[in-house]
Amino acid sequence: MRSSLSTFNEIWQQQLRSSILIDADQHFSDRNFLIGCSGGMDSMLLLYLLHSLFPQRIRAIYIDHQLQEPSATWGKVVADFCRQLDIACVVQCVDVASGNLEQQARNARYAAFLQHKQPNEVLVLAHHQQDQAETVLLRLLSGAGVGGLAAMRRIDIRDDLTIWRPLLNLPREQIEQWTHDLQLSYVTDPTNADPHYDRAWCRTELWEVLQQRFPQMQSALARNAQLMQDADDILQDVVQQDWKKCGDGSHLSLSVLAQLTAARQRQLLSVWMKGELTYRPSLDAVERLQREVIQSKADAQACLYIKPYYYVRFQNVIYRLTAREYLCKQTDHLPMQQTITLHKHQPIVLVSGQYQYAECEYGLSAELLNTTCLLHMRQGGEKVHLQGRIGAWPLKKALQDAQIFPWLRHRVQILLKDDVILGVFTPQGFWLAQSRYCQYGGWQPKLIHEH
Structure with missing residues (x-):
């Protein structure tokens, strides 16, 4: 007689396959998939799973950050696995800029994804439920607002990139079980357990302490992200309505802005200040704009620089300018x-x-x-x-x-x-x-x- 555990595993595996097929049919019926594969357990399972469902529509890409000695070997593991399944695979080395290592590695990785992604492809990543819960927790500790706590979306549609995370609701324990059952080969990155990095510290030091007190913490945090995504969508609808009344991407009318509540002013300014950047500015930056520019005297040409933009008040309007726009007077060397x-x-x-x-x-x-x-x-x-x-x-x-x-x-x-x-x-x-x-x-x- 079959064990209840085996029956349970078959049920959730079938549910996952069904949800992936539904996503693909509803959102990506005419698209192919570029799978970001690090060689880790979760991304190797994702690669295997999508190959079983869409064998003619997938490619894989391994990004070698060149930060660890075995990184080239990990790329070979991914390439060999793809060769066994007859999956096209790209191995791309990148240079990681100095600064916050985790952030700069992410920037380099996504730049490589954009470089190789074809127009009809969706980028597919193997983030799972624990990744989502960790993201919520880390952003909470960093003081993120609703948008930050919304964390990662299962389907994230951007101007230049669409990202699909089909495993986002899947607990890591089930990924481990399925990978073991399939006897898939994978690599283990030692930095995943190095508490020097914030996410690894959260996973190795903080996680167990919180789970002892709150056994359902992981699913609760992931559920909170979903609720915050709904709240953020509603909030963005309001912000866009306010934005249309106040101005556009380059300027805002202060007289119209003043008619909004203080909370709506802060939200609009935060989105407007972001410009072409990846992340919104901090609350401190928004408050500085209000204090040093918006609340300055009407006849003053107040200016605030928060990299990479200059925020300038002229008469009753504030403008967001690039350094080139604002500093061109200093760079145009013309004869009198x-x-x-x-x-x-x-x-x-x-x-x-x-x-x-x-x-x-x-x-x-x-x-x-x-x-x-x-x-x-x-x-x-x-x-x-x-x-x-x-x-x-x-x-x-x-x-x-x-x-x-x-x-x-x-x-x-x-x-x-x-x-x-x-x-x-x-x-x-x-x-x-x-x-x-x-x-x-x-x-x-x-x-x-x-x-």
Whole structure:
């Protein structure tokens, strides 16, 4: 008579196969699978399992971080296993940058995944229930919010990568049992038990203590991640609604932001500050933005740098700028004065952009074409009689009215002929100045490409 344990194992194995087939049918019916395989027990079982279900739709990839002496041998174990099952396999060596070793190794690994993943492939990883529980616990200890406690998703769809974790609800004990029953070969990474690393410390030092008190801790933490994923989805819906009201990826209106509750302000700022980064900024960073920039005087050009972005307040708006955008004034080494010749059929390239000749109802005289003019960088204090205005106005006032930001004003250049101001080149285009060189049926430089 068969043991109840054997019957139980068959039941959960069948349930797992069924859930994988359902996922594949509902979400990935026309996709292939790139399986990230470290050679460990869980990833070797995943490779075997997906081969049994989708033999013609899978490839494997082993990432050699070159951090341990036997890492190349582990890659050979994976490659040999794939050869036995007739699975295409990539072995990729990567260089891990200095810094937080766990984080930098992860960055290198995912960069390699992106390099090899084909457009129709989903990345499949072998994270299991204990991995999920450890992630929740570590993020809780690091002060993560709802998004952090949501941990890993079974199906994680990103802009550049879709990740599927079919074993995420599976306890490690069942993985061990199934791997033993199948007599699968696998490797053991000694760093998995090295308490120098946070995750290994959690697994070897903290885990047993907590389980003695809370025997169902692992499943409870994993369940908490699922609840947090639901909460995070709801929260993100609210954040996106607030974002559309307040601005876009580059700026937020402070007057609209002020109408939100304090909690919604913090959530929106956290998502907005993240930009193209992988993770959101810390709560301390959000509070610094509020304190040092948002709450600064309205007439102040407050600025906060939190790598890699500059957060700048101008009037009643905050802007998120890259270092290149904000510091370009320091990197553009242009002469204060230079000569320039204007041609009818030859575009000119200036610090504010590229311009070409364009006929207009009222503009510059044709006699200026093919002659030498002077180009002065704006220094401050200039007054210009711009066409359409009465009398000469401070150029600074015109730039403010046109919402040309202070960090872009170094691109402003003044065009002169015989000490007569002809106009001003700006990031918004050419502004014609009233002068004796103006006429009806004239021409103007037209901005065709911004800097």
